[in-house]
Structure formats: C-alpha cells, structure tokens
Amino acid sequence: MKSISIFCASSRGNSEVYYESAKNVGAFLAKNETRVVFGGSKLGLMGAVADGALEAGGQVIGVLPIFMRKKEIEHAHLTELILVQSMHERKLKMHELSDGVIALPGGFGTFEELFEMLTWAQLGLHSKAIGILNVQGYYDKLLDMFDHMTQAGLLRENCKNRVLVDSNIEKLIAKMEEYQAPPSLISLIEE
8 A cells, every 4th residue: 555544533532542553553654655644633643643654754645624724733744735625625635645544543523534435435436445443442332333234234244344444553454455345336236
C-alpha cells in the first residue's frame, strides 16, 4: 500500500492507549513508506497519527474543510494541507488520495466515514481494503452488531467480510495487502 487514509477521533479518549496506538500507527506507516492521509487536525488521535508519521520521516497529507480552519485546529507541520468546502468533499478527496482506509477508535464522525467507505465498496464504487484497528477491543460491540445484521439477513456475508480487523497494525496491514474485493452488491443483484 502506498497511501492509507486514517479515520479516527479528534479527541484523545479516556485511555492513553488510544493516543499511543494512534501515534504508533503513524510511525509504522511512515517506516513502511506508506503515506498517511487524514482529516488535517492537530487534535486528539488525528494529531497523534500525524505526529507519529512526521516524527518517523513520513509524508502526511491533511484534508480539512475550510470552516474547520477558522477554528484553528489545522496541523501546522504537514507535508501538504488540502482545503475543501465540505465534510463530504473531505471524504471524497481522502478516498481519491488513498489505496485503503483504516478506522482507529473514534466517535460519530469516524463511524460515518467508515460506513460511507463500506457502503461505496458494497456498491462496487471501489475495491480498496477497509481495515479496523481494534485497539483494546474498542470495536468489539460493533463487530457483534455486524454478526447480528448478517444473522438477521440484512447484511450479506460477503459484505461483512469486506471489513478487515486486527488489534495489531502490522497484521492488519498484511491483511489489507492480501485483500481481494468480493463481488459488489450490484453484481450479485444482477445475477
């Protein structure tokens, strides 16, 4: 993978493990010559990912909506900062710049970004690997919900299997590099 978009919280969370993990993700990607694409903020886990990558000599591209720049949250030391008009444009630009995405712990924004990428993949709009770094079991209940959705017949097994999960960044990246996208939902409906 040459470039990974990272979705994560703009807060630190209640456990220092989240912050340290985010910083380690940035450093790991940089050391493996993988460019980091993220939301452009200096705050929380977002800032930690960028700092980890930059301190390890990596390239970091931030994509920040202009209205957030006015709040002075932009990271000042990025390789490149791309300003966009809206949150939707931010996701689209991050998608265009990356070969895959990883969700770290986060709140509504992180979930929304993750689910949009999953929905686009399900519809065949892209075939990029989508990973979840399950730090300290943060995503366990969501993964249980995915199982429940599948058992209820409302999520196809092959769509659930698009989500690659690990608690170790090195193992997650290995899964992402081996990933082969299953048929899209549209192609399954057409059959």
